[in-house]
Amino acid sequence: MKQHRAVCGTVATLLLGLSACSPIDSSDTRYETDYANHEPLHVFGYPSTGSLQVVQEIVWRLADGKAGDLEKLATSDSTDSETRKTAANWVKSFQKGAQGKVAADFYDEASERQVVVLYFQGTQQVKEVTVRLDGNAGEDGWRVMMNEVSLKEAISPPTWAPKEPGGNGSVSDS
Template identity: 50%
Template sequence: MRVTVSVRAALAAVLAAGALSACGADEDRLQYATDYSHHEPLGVVGFPTSDSLQVTQKLVWRLADGRAGALESLAADPDDKGAQAEIEKTAQNWIQAYRKGAGGKVTAEFYDEGSVRQLVVVYFHDTAQIKAFLVLLTGRTGEVGWRVAMREPDPKEVSATPDWVPGTPGGLGSKTPL
């Protein structure tokens, strides 16, 4: 009898945990679908992974919506207390600089292969702005996932475009010249 109760308790715990994670996954999918339906589709050049594409798409949406807290949640190192102030300032700077452009037509070019990190260059067509950033596979407290390197607290740094970046997507065949 005692074994049966223990087995039942363990089974109930496993089922409850599964139901909770399924709810979280369903919520994430619903949020993604809602965001997708409320924004201009992202043009893509290069070879993103599904995860580097998804985090880039979310970044553009958060910029367009002006949601600093949601943008900060995409940062590669949000658990680093020393980095938190830089991340917050970077999110504010990026929104101020790119919000208008992120609300219109945007193309993201994914450079090189993306097994653990990928350089992304985003072209905001309506404002003729270009932003380069790195997405990377990183560990956070209790989870591993794709995040955005967000350490640009200086507004001048935010709007700087590397000199090698072409003026239009695909100009280098999605290969960095470095």
């Protein structure tokens, strides 16, 4: 019996040591922490898992004022300078709104690309973003197009979108 306890103790110590040394998926941990620390996103329409996740992360990076982290969510077809300027414009313009209640209206189907209209309820701002699958983005694949280098362009609300989220059934008229 004494020998059995010694073996079990050794195995338990070994397993604890292995689990303490095993890598923790920092992206999962970061997502869970972000989710717990931010206002939940109110969603309309039919996002895919990937399009929803990237839009949620866009709102979180805006709320936190982290333009550098927002840049990391950009598609590969924007230049570094376009992405940097766009991220700065978006944070400057939408940070306050992203810290409160935000609704996201997902338009069309989300097999490769999706237009999303963000409604920042506290500031009454509306922002259109386009997210798409990006072959250079790795496993998750979804990224946001960031090529609005002028502040005027960045803050211009979409003229076609309803004034309130969910007002058009989340399907474009095109």
